[in-house]
Amino acid sequence: MADQELLFAPLGGAGEFGLNLNLYGLDGQWLMVDLGISFADETLPGAEIILPDPGFIAERREDLCGLILTHAHEDHFGAVPYLWQRLRCPIWCTRFTAALLRRKLEEVDLRDVPVHVIEPGERFQVGPFDCCLLRVTHSIPEAHNLALRTPLGNLLHTGDWKLDPAPLLGSLTATDDLEAFGREGVLAMIGDSTNILTPGTSGSEAEVRDSLLELIGPMRRRVVLTTFASNVARLDTAMKVAQAVGREVAVVGRSMRRMIDAAREVGYLEDMPLLLDERSAAELPRERILWLATGSQGESRAALARIATGNHPSVRLEPEDVVIFSSKIIPGNERVIYGLHNLLVSRGIEVITQEDHFVHVSGHPCRDEVEQMYRWIKPRISIPVHGEARHLHEHAALARSLGVPEPVQVRNGDLVRLAPGRAEVVDQVPTGRLVIENDELIEAGDDLFRARRRLMAHGTVLVGLVLDRYGTLLASPNLSAFGAVDLDRVPGLRDAVMADIEEAIEALDDDAATNDERIREAGRVAVRRAFRLARDKRPIIEIQITRLDREDLDALMDDAGAA
């Protein structure tokens, strides 16, 4: 990296993946902003979470001056416990994020991570960067825009944000500071594109509170409300509504309890009601309790899934009880969540969602809010991040329409030179995804997943052959099949297949019979033919060959006989 260049590289949140790892470079030094996880989809069977591959910066970690966390959502800070050992850099964040981070680090026994707790609005230096976190509203307390001042220009990295005029918990957006930063002159804004396809504004938590009050007020049955555990304002809303309508509150779901603890530790939720113990809550009359439950995305091990299936130890619902999904459906979770709705409805339980009632607002800015931000910041360059390609494209088009001279579309791995000169992609840096598998980090491109994708569609057939050195079968072939063909559905199939394999091996000429690879090939062909596999069926057919030598055997068997 040449001196006197201001660089930016997104390694996770631009164009795909939806996990955040951003790098800013100046004077041969790097600053990292956010380090998040995401959830694996069906293209990585068996994987649960995915992480950005930090390889590029890990190899340069002596030049990495620090990591700034804009807020405590998993897709922005969830990878720290897994990847910090590879980076070993100091971390800056505000109190609430630090409280949650400390809990996470303790779980993995990381106790020597230097975490600097800063105040919003405070200037702090990380390497060559003069940094300042500016308060914004979002769906978690303490979200921030990051203002970076450098000799080559000022930058605003928005993180996740919205303009909630009445967030009810935490601070309002520091609009004065944003306007002032804009007046200083901003070279580039690197910004959230999540809701760029949605016109208007994202709405306010206060409106949700009013709506929930009106909705729950007349109810005379049990109410379960589920939302994202990190949406502390929504938890506060649910508790305030419960108090107002004369209901007690109990919380089911560890992540929600942990979030409440962390929030209280740093001074939020101070006036919240006393929460009831699960067992006591279960004894209350139906109309006197509001349950707060995890599992709004249909997570199979979360409280709500267990409630829906009737397997929750404390929360037992009856017909006409109500479940409120105070949340959105994250794309990809539709089937699972609708499955939960169906399960509840078929038990006579009323399901209320964002689709039929006003019970949720998004934490990301819709188009009007994004436009407002551009009016404040007036950047020369706009780099849309936090979104899929279709969002980034639309965001760049909007920026252009608002008169931003240089909207730049990037994708993960692009290295952008912001200054000097026109902004442009000058290089590619290595990027990728990691997966936690059997407690280890492996690459998402690992053969493991290729094998699983094949196994899930085609299964596997295993043939064991014991041969002497000349290729004579010393025993009948051993045959197993999983997920490929049911050997026992057709009577006689197993014997027929074994006979076919035996025949194929015996038919080999002497050359082939002494060549393991040719035997394997003959075995695979015999298996395909014997099972009459259709052309599009491609099970993994494994032919294991054990060669036995007469001399070795004699020795072994003499030993065994003697024993």
Place this chain on the structure above:
Amino acid sequence: MADQELLFAPLGGAGEFGLNLNLYGLDGQWLMVDLGISFADETLPGAEIILPDPGFIAERREDLCGLILTHAHEDHFGAVPYLWQRLRCPIWCTRFTAALLRRKLEEVDLRDVPVHVIEPGERFQVGPFDCCLLRVTHSIPEAHNLALRTPLGNLLHTGDWKLDPAPLLGSLTATDDLEAFGREGVLAMIGDSTNILTPGTSGSEAEVRDSLLELIGPMRRRVVLTTFASNVARLDTAMKVAQAVGREVAVVGRSMRRMIDAAREVGYLEDMPLLLDERSAAELPRERILWLATGSQGESRAALARIATGNHPSVRLEPEDVVIFSSKIIPGNERVIYGLHNLLVSRGIEVITQEDHFVHVSGHPCRDEVEQMYRWIKPRISIPVHGEARHLHEHAALARSLGVPEPVQVRNGDLVRLAPGRAEVVDQVPTGRLVIENDELIEAGDDLFRARRRLMAHGTVLVGLVLDRYGTLLASPNLSAFGAVDLDRVPGLRDAVMADIEEAIEALDDDAATNDERIREAGRVAVRRAFRLARDKRPIIEIQITRLDREDLDALMDDAGAA
């Protein structure tokens, strides 16, 4: 089945699955209405289409007087080619459906299926049922409500429908006939619930045509329009719009060409423009062509997916060309379709969807239309079908609110007595799903899918052991792993695991060493330990044992040596 009972049983479309097989019973005889397929989701890895299990009625096929097809959507008639052999009953449908059915039956060499082509409005007798198909609008030509007249009461089975005031192709809904049927008195309406959660009306094809004309008119680039192949009115719309704006039309995608052929065969699309050959179309200037393409649901082998990846032989798009998704996203397809959008957008191609422009209307009735139908039909009983539990529940609630005395919520397999007496579920009949696997029909509950679900998450480890009768290993264990652990990632892992297995086998006492089951158990434990598998990792660990006897070996080896 007792005489003088009027019965109804949904075997596929009520509460889950989304494929249709409905049975009506009277006087010991059965009438089947529709027989559809659906697409497998990730719970049935490797499967593509699913069919309703016709076992219950196949066992009684001498009492099955016939099958009536309301229309030619796959989820209503797609299973006929696969299941007719088990039913062998006559089929009634109108001309367009018959034209498509004949093509399907020819593909599977079924040439002796008796298909009675009837006219809408015509009365025809199937067993004890006096039947009549009444024209309704939908997203395919020739959709019908089925009116059944019986001595125990009249029934209206709606099939799929909407009230399109200007469908542009095919007939208007036969509202007079529906009103007249209502005045005759209707015992039960068995009706479509797909859009019951959507207020208002579903809109008209004419509105889509106007909107597309306005949208495409000013475009000066290539336009690709994708929609459901069976939406012949939409194909007509696209062609008319192309003509109006001076573009030629070419069709890519077999299913769309087949649909156009069938439509023309029975008299639709008579005034359509001449379609261009793919190659000629590719040579036209960008602003002179409109491509009609299959693949609106992101199907990986359809034309649009190949266009998006740049692998289509004829359709080559450049930046600023436009792809219009004149279709909805079927739930569950979000990720794949958004993936296509992203791919196109990242190539600079403009993507237009229902989310940002008015380019599609649904073929199912929204709430206002459903209410209108109840006002015409005034049934005593309402049985919501065609939907998941949440839709059926909402539909039943709407029917109740409209004064229907007996809304009945059913799910697949419920046998409902409609008359005499109050409607009630009186029994359960066997129901289930079949899957086509390796060209055979197997049950969706087959172990094959259980094995695949486990393989996709955990993979498999295969160990081959060759032992003598006393349990002495005659060779090193053979070891393979797929999708479980990468044996070659950690140097020495393979040898270490083999040594551990060997050790575990050798440590067995004499009793265990002669017992295959105990050896397998020891092998599995050794594999888990050697790989340090986390508790939640559950690969299929298969231990194949070959036992060799000294006498057999001697004989074999003598033969081999002599050969």
